[in-house]
Amino acid sequence: MSDLTIDDLPVRDELRGKSPYGAPQLDVPVRLNTNENPYPLPDALVERIAERVREAARHLNRYPDRDAVELRTRLAEYLTRTGGHEVTLAHVWAANGSNEVIQQLLQTFGGPGRTAIGFEPSYSMHGLIARGTGTGWISGPRRDDFTIDPEEAARAIAENRPDVVFITTPNNPTGNAVSAETVLALYDAAQAAKPSVVVVDEAYVEFSHGESLLPLLEGRPHLVVSRTMSKAFGAAGLRLGYLAAHPAVVDAVQLVRLPYHLSAVTQATALAALEHTDTLLGYVSRLKAERDRLVRELRAIGYEVTESDANFVQFGRFEGEGAAHAVWQKILDRGVLVRDNGVPGWLRVTAGTPAENDAFLDAVRALKKEQS
Ligand code: PMP
Secondary structure (H helix, E strand, C coil): CCCCCHHHCCCCHHHCCCCCCCCCCCCCCEECCCCCCCCCCCHHHHHHHHHHHHHHHCCCCCCCCCCCHHHHHHHHHHHHHHHCCCCCHHHEEEECHHHHHHHHHHHHHCCCCCEEEEECCCCHHHHHHHHHCCCEEEEECCCCCCCCCHHHHHHHHHHHCCCEEEEECCCCCCCCCCCHHHHHHHHHHHHHHCCCEEEEECCCHHHCCCCCCHHHHCCCCCEEEEEECCCCCCCCCCCCEEEEECHHHHHHHCCCCCCCCCCHHHHHHHHHHHHCHHHHHHHHHHHHHHHHHHHHHHHHHCCEECCCCCCEEEEECCCCCCHHHHHHHHHHHCCEECECCCCCCEEEEECCCHHHHHHHHHHHHHHHHHHC
């Protein structure tokens, strides 16, 4: 009985032989592998969270606000102020991380007998959540330089007629942004094929050199922009993601959300963080400068680097089967954890504090020396 494994259980066929998603959580001095923000929350915000949570704790005998009205109102204000497009409570929905937002979207618009497409390599959870929701997954094309060819991508949409289209910009793990023109071309291609929902995953948009694509929501009721507080707000541990879309989309996802899915503690903490938006966005400027420094230095050392609009950088190219993973291990041996996303020939490093980035750059410099 004790050596029972998953294989002995009557799990769904499509889950058989699969492994759970997750980067290794190793206890090493420098962790630059999960695109987290390296700066701990400032003391004033920690105090404010404690105050807000203390107040919420008095009412934990009751279920939380099921519709998270105050939080969605504040998120709408943030998007309006920073995204170049006016949105209100009715356009915004929030959940436990943008992963849950994506899950709710796939439960609503995907599901058995339906399909979703993403242009890979991209955020692998899109495909995994598709699988978890019984949605068929289609891997769409990217060019060798990791940009999306709008014509090729539109052709893949026309051929497959997916119900949900994912466009990640800036893209993870490659770091490059997708232009508004390309997103519009894919939206039009998707609508021509069948009335599908196009999800623009803007998890990293605050780090971008360019603007948010929120203004594209105007007049496009099948477009959804998803966001998170895990990256720019430095609050990955909070688990708060959100979307902006036509109010009808917000009504639709409520058909699948679990009642009271966002705890009162989560709502209180997120509200406190939003009160400190300007301080938190100050860290974003520092991280953008560090990201640009990583790009410059890696190129100076002799690596190829994909243009980055995110808080991480993809670097390579490591030729040969398993070469990227061997380099990943050697960097780890020097006390720095980066990410091997399985993109052949490439690794990804998250921008950390200046000291963490120096440790990483020292490690890869030493490696280059060893190899020459
Ligand atoms: N989208 C993208 C592109 C991501 O990289 C991530 C996190 N790695 C997420 C969504 C999910 O983030 P969270 O659930 O923490 O909001």
